Amino acid sequence: MDKIIWLNGIFIILLTLFLGKLGLPFLQRLHLGQTVRSDGPKTHFVKSGTPTFGGLFFLIPLAISALILPFFDRNWISYSLIIILMLLFGLIGFLDDYIKVRVDKEGLSVFQKTIGLTLICILFAVWLLWFSDFEPFIYLPFVEKEVIIQGNWKFVYLIFIILYLFFMSNAVNITDGLDGLASSLMTVSAISLGVCIYFVYSIGKTMQPMIGACLALAAGSIGFLFYNHHPAKVFMGDTGSQALGAGFAGIALVVGMPWLMIIIGLIYILEALSTLVQVVYFKLTSGKRLFKMAPLHHHFELSGWAERKVVRNFVIAGIACGILGILIVY
DSSP: OOHHHHHHHHHHHHHHHHHHHHHHHHHHHTTOBOOOOTTSOGGGGGGTTOBOOTTHHHHHHHHHHHHHHHHHOGGGHHHHHHHHHHHHHHHHHHHHHHIIIIIOTTOSOHHHHHHHHHHHHHHHHHIIIIISSSOOEEEETTTTEEEEOOTTHHHHHHHHHHHHHHHHHHHHHHHTTSTTHHHHHHHHHHHHHHHHHHHHHTTOTTTHHHHHHHHHHHHHHHHHHHHHSSSOSOOOHHHHHHHHHHHHHHHHHHTTOGGGHHHHTHHHHHHHHHHHHHHHHHHHTTSOOSSSSSSHHHHHHHTTOOHHHHHHHHHHHHHHHHHHHHHHHO
8 A cells, every 4th residue: 555645644643642732731721611411411520621622633634634645646636625625514613612612502503504514515516526537426336336427417416415424424423422432433434434445446546545535534533532532631522523524424425435334334323313313203202202312322321331331332333334344345
């Protein structure tokens, strides 16, 4: 595998660790702490005041790499566009985090956040369908065939991309509720996706940047996990989780394997669906709950699992999903 992929990964881990070392005391001095949900598990009350905005620790190294790498190889422009997608989603998350901490604990309204994220999804979809250097396609695993998306089907796929990006970004965001959960799962998921891309496309020039993007997401998550493991010294906030979800989904779209998220991204999907089902069930039954609390990781906590046990079991499940995804494309 091209050494630029590994060097970039090492750079991102080291710079994330360095920025965490510098940035954590800075966030603490500014009192940029997160307010814990009053209806959440009582064990989480001690987390109130823990600094948020930690997603900046890995987004800054990712941004720097996105500026530098295309100068060495033009093929890495697609990598940079994935990072730009992440930064835009991260910007919406940053605004939400800032408002929660400094203005109103509710953050951006659902309408404001939806409009902002949808506009970014549209921009990415338009680039992928009409302005990228390659024809958009979907890879079919068992027949090993690429179906090119052409003509009016591009408009249908545009709608799919918008919904897909929006859902997956928020699914990862919802998963970020326990110390080390989102960062651990993203490490596993991103590496699994990178291995899948390697097995399908090898290390060709076209897909090399996407393998690099997977490793970059994993590297940033690993570096951040140093400060986010239990007991967490800092939270990534929506700043980081929205960005990671968008990057993860964006890579899958570029390589023509959005369906793979049903497998290697299953934990995120279940977390998001548990929240959706809880809300619908609550309204239909006039206040009854299907789960003790949504999203799903809180249900297990309130069922008696310790926080570390929930994270450990979810990560084990994520590894199993990743292995299954790799076996399907191998």
